[in-house]
Amino acid sequence: MHISEPAPDSFESLDPDTILNAVEHHTGLFLDGSLTPFNSYINRVYGVTDEEGNRYVVKFYRNYRWSDEALADEHIFLNDCTNFEIPVPITLGESPVGRSGGFRFSVFPRISGRTFDIESDEDWIRSGALIGRVHAAGRLKKAPHRTLCDPEHTTGQYINRLIAEKIVHPDCLSEFSAVCTESLERAKRAYRACAGSGADWGRIHGDCHRGNILRKSDGTLTILDFDDMMTGPAIQDLWLLLPGHLEDSRRELNLMLEGYEEFCSFDRPSAELVESLRFMRQIYFLNWCALQRNDPLFAERNPGWGEKAFWIRETGDLETQLDFLA
Structure with a gap:
């Protein structure tokens, strides 16, 4: 679960x-x-090298985001994937999560590769097969x-928080609340x-976009x-790879499912959740x-976040997506 309150500038002493x-x-x-810093929006991630030239990645977790138990869930899942011979990064050290100076962190061997560009039918099938293997371990x-x-247990809470804590600009609040x-x-x-x-529910990657699959x-x-x-x-880990909205991407989804179902069952009606999941x-x-x-650092990377113009754009995007929700 999430830890409720953010620590201000929690990486200042790192x-x-x-x-x-x-x-x-x-x-x-x-x-x-x-020491090589890598782009990471919420954690801090660095490349390090040992004296023999072997390269590693260290990830320092943002303090407020996950409880110790939630981090343990992540590493148990990674270990289960490894037992299924899925090539995922596995931590070094006596325990998956280390502690130092008030920070929690994990160290992984660095995996080299190129972003997997899905260009052919076979590529779609291969990507589906990879996710199917992950989900077989996840279940x-x-x-x-x-x-x-789940929209009721998570999305609704997020909407309430954005409104209750007055994060949405007041001039956009009525329209934002209505569309949400x-x-x-x-x-x-x-x-x-x-x-x-409900048979295809289980542990899933959660953020399975193309940048997270390497060849x-x-x-x-x-x-x-x-x-x-x-x-x-299961569809949550498939739809992010699609080239567009579901109505324009059924061929690609069917190719992915061809590979997926070699390793894991899929509840076909759940494909209709794609546009809800996008919202x-x-x-x-x-x-x-x-x-x-x-x-x-977030403010530096995202100038104008939270201003009136920002919320006008976001509300407009939500209104556009509403048209795709049945």
Whole structure:
């Protein structure tokens, strides 16, 4: 689950010495002193290298975001994927999560590869097969401390928070509230209609966009960044790869399902959740950004976030998406 209140500027004291010393103490590695920051919107992620030239990635978790139990759920899922021979990053050290100077962090071997560009029918089938393998591992256990991908239990709470904490600009509040209320009701209705047996719910990646799938030098595919893993319907990990709205992407979805169903069952009616999930992701992202709005780095990267013009655009995007919700 989420930890409720953000710590202000929680990475302020995370300096190079703190990072390098934490990695060495946790893993027993001897590092060469180099440190490469990587783009990460919510955590802090760095590349480090040991004295033998082996490269690693260290991820420092934002303090308020996940409880210790929720982080454990992530690493249990990664371990289960490894047991299914799925090439996912596995942590170094005696425990998956280390602690140093008030920070929690994990260290992984760095995986090299190129973003997997889905260009052919075979590529669509391969991407579906990879996700099917991940979901087969995901259905082995539960993740009780993770987000539930459900409009009533998550999206509704995010909307209420954005409104109650006066994050939405007051001049846009009426329109924002109206479109969210109607969209949320339609999403709930879609969930009720497409629930089926619920058999395809389980632990999922949660943020399975193209940037998180790599093609390694040997041609194999790997999937990265389980930071947003959650419990939800299988379609959540498929729709982000589609080239457009569901009505224009059924061919690509069917190709993915051809690969997916070689490894995992899929509840076909749940494909109709795609546009509801798109709306839910819009709200999730707004809430996610709101949690970081007082972080100086976030403000630097997102000038104008939260201003009236921003909320006019966001409300317009939500109104456009409403047209795709049955």
